[in-house]
Amino acid sequence: MAISELLKNKLALLPDKPGCYIMKDKKGRILYVGKAKVLKNRVRSYFHGVHDNKTTRLVSKIYDFEFIVTGSEKEALLLEINLIKKNHPPFNIMFMDDKSYPYIVMTREKYFSVRMTRQVKNKKDEYFGPYPSAQSCFDIVKLINRLFPVRKCKTLPKIPCLYYHMHQCLGPCFQEIDLAENERYRKQIRKFLQGDAKEIIDKVKADMEKASLNLEFEKAQEYYEILQSIDHVMEKQTIDFKDQKVRDVFGFYADKGYISLQGFFIRNGKLLERTLAIQELYEDEMDAFISFIVQYYQDNMVPSEILVPQGVPVDLLEDLLQTHVRIPIRGNKKALVDMVQKNAKEAHDQKFELALRREQELEQANQRLSDLFHKEIHTVEIFDNSHIQGAFNVSALVVYEDGKPDKSQYRHYKLDTYRSDVDSMKEVLYRRYFRLLSEDREFPDLLLVDGGRQQIEAAKEIKEALDLPLTIAGLVKDDKHTTRALMDESLQEMPLDKKEPLFFLLTRMQDEVHRYVITYHRKLRGKAMTRSALDTIEGVGPKRKKELLKRFKSMKQIRQASVEQLEEVLPKAVAKSVYEAFHSVNDS
Template sequence: MAVSKHLQDKLSLLPEQPGCYIMKDEKGKILYVGKAKVLKNRVRSYFTGVHNNKTTRLVSHIRDFEYIVTGSEKEALLLEINLIKKHRPPFNIMFMDDKMYPYIEVSGDQDFSVRISRKPNHKKSRYFGPYPSSSAAYEMVKLVNQIFPIRKCRTLGKQACLYYHMHQCLAPCVKKTDPKEVAKIRAEVIRFLKGDVDVVLDDLHLKMQNAAEELQFERAKELRDQIQHIEHIKEKQSIDFSDRTARDVFGYYEDKGYISFYGFFIRDGKLLERTLSITPIYEEKDEAFVSFIVQYYANNTKPKEILVPKGTDVEALEHALDVKVKVPERGEKKKLVDLVIQNAKEAHDQKFQLVYKKDKELDMAMQHLSRIVQREVHTIESFDNSHIQGSNNVSGLVVFEDGRPDKAQYRHYHLDTYRSDIDSMKEVVYRRYFRLLKDGKPMPDLLIVDGGAAQINAAKSIRDDLMLDFPIAGLVKDDRHATRALMLEDLKEVPLSKEDPLFFMLTRLQDEVHRFAIEYHRKLRSKSMTKSVLDEVPGIGETRKKELMKTFKSMKSLRQADVEALARVVPEDVARRLFDRLHPSE
């Protein structure tokens, strides 16, 4: 591509120093953040020579760049990670999961409990994990609570619950427990979570046999299911290290413009879980690998040791993470690294066609959409309003970047008193784009409203009043409420074939914005219902109201609870009044 005079002038001023560079599009939006040992050489390389299709696509969008000089390449790495985390550029490889992986916590109380924890910060508790699979962690906690007679509730009630009568709890709520017995059970739980499951399996096999002999077949089936679950976990934890060091092992495989990262997580000598990410690559694979690992530990607890393959910048990782990083040359650790790389290659081969097909279809959809509106489209915004007879009037905004949802940019709007759907559309469009104007932020390439001519004209009137320049379209539905056409702002309809990738992308957009708006409406409605009901019950103030909603989560669960369940949160007399208020017909 021809390099503009503006870019040529800036390229000539690049220093021969380490630092970070920030690529931008014509709107000033950050596309890509990179680091360089020598800024002059690295940034110039994007605009000279031949690149693969992925890099060529990135370069075609670049209209400007900035750079920040650092004292060393190591400082550039840390700055790069912070800039990626802050701006989330679409062409950067990112560790997409912002939340911390869960741990299993064995609390340090006298009458302890076993639960999921996202932050392992209680000094008296024991933690196991992290578990990259939340479902695996929750299943393990469920299993522990079924097998061992331990406390299930966070706050002790005033009477024994069902778990006590099922022999799954010692009922510390109503009687004093034996510290020695509790300590013994706690030790057994910890051994089980460490992977020493043989004693538990033997005990379950014996109980299953006894239940079968006594013709308690349902109980025998429950025990059999528990045994199978434990054996499945045991089979997955096939890697065993005697030194019990917490270590993570990472590897990658790159092919056809995509890279797959793979990781093993080993705690107490057992393989807990494995993780995978496959993504397009626009940079050197070694640098992408280091960036991925550093981003991963921005939100997750670091182990004692990290193992990586040969060629990895160990020094940069150790500097960024303050953890011992090794490239094993022989032995079991080398076999483990080789196994991770092998897994990365196999997973890449399995998933590549699916990911490539999806990316290709999204590219086709966006190109088709750009031809329809006669403008290059990357950012699409869409609104949907929700209310019930004018109450709790809300709107949801979703943003798609290159055909993919960008949830960090989603917004909820609580609108003024309902007058009409048209007025609601005008209000939310005005609030959204007046705010973007005020903050000096870029506008979308296209606004899609969920509706036809009336909704389009409402949005157009606000856009024109604000003197903005972006096209508006609407999604027109058939008699079955399915999307059949895209209506342009001149009210011309463009039919959408169900074989067209654009149809699937727009349907997904429509479903997503509808889901987002409805979800917010239900949340507000639930809050208003909760407030009106709970405020009418004597003995329930703000503190008890919060405790009730923290325990039961929703009005539906609150209505389903009996007096006994309510009494675990509030005094029994208050629980009875609340139950009566929730069930007036009874």
């Protein structure tokens, strides 16, 4: 491919030092971030030689690049990962879309609690996990809080709550408790979370038998259900590691321009399996694998040992993660790494064809859209409105970049008093594009309105009023409310073949903007429907409302409170107003 003078000049300036490079498109958007031991060699390799179709597609979009020199390969890797997390480049591998796994945390406080979390924050607390699913993590926390009378609330109240009266909490909020007993519970919970449930099972079985002998069959049934729950949450694959270490095992398989990454998490002899990702590959497979592991541990606990396959730069990982990284040669550990590698290959083989087909269809849809409008189309914005008989009038915007939703750019809008769908469209378009204009920001390559002639005319009116550099099109529906054509600004229809990829892409866009606007609409309606009577009483603002609910726990208890009880929280005049407001409602 021909290289622009700009790129030629910048390539000549590249140093033979380690660092990061940032590839950008014509609009200055970051396409890809990479690291290199030698910047000069790595960056030049993109513009010389033969590449596969995907890398060729990336290179064709590169208009400019920047580079940052670092002192070492380690510094380059850390900088690369921080830039990826900050900018979310579309051609980079990202760990699970920046999501983290659930853990169970047992706090180090004197009156400790046990709860689920996705953030490993306080190193003084004890963390157990990660768990393969949020549901399994939730079930375990629920079971622990049912079995042990430990603190349930995040902040201690001043009066005993329902859990105390149900004998599921010792009540440290209002009385001194036996700290030795509390610590005994802590040790039992720790053993349970480490996979040793024998002590708890024996106790529950003894309680069940005692209840049966006393003819307390309902209580016996409750203990039986607890035993069933324990069996359910403890049922995991067991492997034979006598040292009971906390260790993670990673592997990968790369082929045909895609990489499949797999991780096994071993906790106290229990194996939690998790397929991590299969993604397009635009860099050296080992670089992608290392980047992936380091990204994962930015949001998750680092175990005492990590096992990886042959060829991985162990010293670099150990330096970055400050833990033991091993390449096993024989035995159970080698068999486990081989199993992870095999799983990665199987996942790759199963998902590759589907992933490839989807990518090809997306490319075809994007190319077809560009051909229809005789220009390169990368960014598409689409709007939709929602209301109920003019009430809760809202609009939403979703943004697609190269056929993929960019949720960081989604927006929703509360609109003025409803007049018509056309007026709503004009209002939201004016607000959106006046802001882009005033902030000197990039405009989309295509504005799609969910409608035909009227909506396009409305969009054109705003375009002309603000003198906007916009290309506008509408989605025309048939009598069954199914999209049948695109309509351009001159109101000419461009029929869509329901078998072509572009039709399915436009349908996904419509469904997504409809889902987003309806979700926002329901949220506003829900807030309005749940407004309490307190919101209408003079003298009761958000702070006093919060204090009332903290003291009385529910609207029902506030309604039943006397003026004297309300005065414990409110000034006398306000307390009287609250009492009269509720009792005038009851009397009517």
